[in-house]
Amino acid sequence: MAVPIGAFIAVSAILFFIGVAGVLVRRNAVVILMCVELMLNATNLALVAFSRRAGLADERGSVFVIFVFVIAAAEVAVGLAIVLSAYRNRPTVDVDEVHALKG
Amino acid sequence: MTYDLIGAVLFALLTIGIVAAAAGVVLINRITAAALFMAFAFLCNAGMFVLLGAETIAMFQVLIYVGAITVLILYGVMFTPQSERAYGLFFQQQKWLAAILVAPIGVAVGMLSFSFRDTGRPLAGGGDLVALATSVFRDFAFPFEIASVLLLAAMIGAIVLVKRDED
């Protein structure tokens, strides 16, 4: 008997929880981006697990995973561009200190 | 020892790898070490994909995540050097409250995830690529085109954002 699908979903859920915890706790903007990538990986794992194991005829989950790859790459690029231009303004990437728009 | 035991052992190892690497990303103070732990989590995720029989997706995962996104994040880390702050303000006093609130959610999610049943009929591993390609270019051709336009827009946007105004 192969590994049950519930185990894969549980691992995906744990990874997602850790990612959310990272986004909430860490203050460095680049580390927050890293934790967002962890969350995206968790969803990819869940999608592929369902696509391969749930017995559908085609592989829609895997196709959606390809689009998630594309969007994750685009998001990391633009996110880092924003962080770098904010760093040029004031040399800090601490999200607690970048609140110049606050009233 | 049977073949399925190897699958279970590999799954256990990959799970430990993923969870430890993710915990490392969140908890480690040094950012470059956190970036490398993230790359290790990506590799273990690719291993999980191989276990599920989706080898093509696993290779795309390594190609895109480890090959490109990790390097991008390392560039970001290297261009924003900061002195290391003290660890002190990390979890503050809310960790016990957080644990009490997350525990029932965790139990509920765990019960939900183990309630899924698979058909037990493994899909053909080798047929993964052809089916994938047919789906992407036939049924999902329009989202594919939109995704390419999105990538182009993101690329141009990132370049414009980071460009210095050279007079």
Next chain:
Amino acid sequence: MPPGPFGLDPVLWAILRLLIAVLLAVGLVFNGALAQIYLERKIQAIMQDRVGPIHVGPWGLLQTFADAIKLLGKEDIRARLTDHWFFLAAPAIVFSPMLASYVVLPFGPGILGADLNVGLLYLTTLGSMTVLGIVIAGWASNNKYSLIGGLRSAGQLISYEVPQILSLVTVVLVVGSLSLTHIVDAQPGWQILALYLPLAFVTYFTAGLAETNRAPFDLPEAESELVAGFLTEYSGMRWGLFFVAEYGEVTVVSAIATTLWFGGWHGPWTDINPVVGPVLGALWFTLKTYFFVLVFMWVRATLPRLRIDQLMSLCWKFLIPVTLINLMATAVLLLVFPDTHLPVAIANWVLLVLAAAAVPFFQRRRLVALRQRLAAA
């Protein structure tokens, strides 16, 4: 799972086979590197009208062993590093993907590590993991020049992956499969794919030169630029490991070029005997691969080094448009004429001639200025 010899337990036999395969691959890589270090020095010497190593052994054949012993005996200098573990891990991260590439190369009919049906995608993936090791090597050296060299090299490697992958995709379009054995089987006899897709071969070779950090694209690691770039702080066997990784990568790129465009292990007399045939096939494969390795060294002895901005504009402004046009033309022609490959071949040769003629056309203003300067001098 098959049981092992003498009735060995199948799982144990599988693990033992894996170990033997890894040791064989490591042996292949290191011996190849030994041969190539000697070949490089001798060939560069011959092309530069000098003798090269002649003292150690007949014709200097044992020179590499002397070099290896010297490298092993060097002092392990540890400067004040940013991070000790990253510094140690970087050569391993650069070496491992290259070693893992040897498993899908078809050395002969049936002589293959693993016949993955996504073999070419696997090779591309491994090629992109090397970038991480180089960035870490540059960062961990705690040296501004190493960091700049490492980041420049990473930029170069990432940029040149695109024309490399596009050239490979052109071949995949014509053959219809990513599996390397299918690609070799699609080139029986003299119908090698280089006759149909020469432009893809030329662009792949150029991108491969840049991917392996070889001349004329070896700015990140050249000794006269940036104090050897990301390799500055590495001495002794750690540097040796980087160089074995580079020569291994050169062999992999040459092997991919032979497999995709020159028929792989095809050659005369490969099917006379079930035992002698595969061995002969492996011999033809090795000869063809080392021919391309020699072409790598020939190019290194001939062409001057490109500056980083010239390198980048060559990639983004020349190679990528050329490969994209090639890919589009091949795809459209394959769609319009699905049975024959002749239109694809004609289009490719026309595009090759156009691309070769386009270089002086686009550089005509610089050529005019150069002629004026030469006439005035």
